[in-house]
């Protein structure tokens with residue numbers, strides 16, 4: 001299942017990407033563009049905007065009621081299939097697919113030295129090149145998603 005989040009749901013988009021879901025998000029596009037992309041790329045619209053819901057073509061949009069990230073995730077709980085084989089590690093910044101960095105020398109100079117020497121499990125975004133590592137921040141967010149949803153998410 002693919003999604004597109006409206007401008008008010010940037011945080012939710014990031015958290016879903018971190019869980020492996022394909023979520024398009026552009027902070028500065030109009031309702032009409034959201035609907036157009038949703039249709040072209042067969043994405044389900046996630047929105048906080050009741051006006052967008054009433055627009056023509058927004059038929060399958062899902063209204064997110066809460067302002068809070070944990071409640072938003074709970075609202076979506078039944079739509080999210082964490083066992084979907086299509087789930088992939090995704091770039092929180094751009095939604096690109098992450099690729100495993102086989103040779104850690106590749107990321108030397110791209111991450112802070114203390115990260116290079118203390119962490120492993122580097123991945124790199126195939127679209128924007130951003131480098132990720134399994135640091136504490138990443139773990140905390142995954143823990144929170146897991147607690148919020150009460151479902152197992154593989155590391």
Ligand SMILES: [Zn+2]
Pocket residue numbers: 091092093094095096125126127128129130
């Ligand atoms: Zn990226």
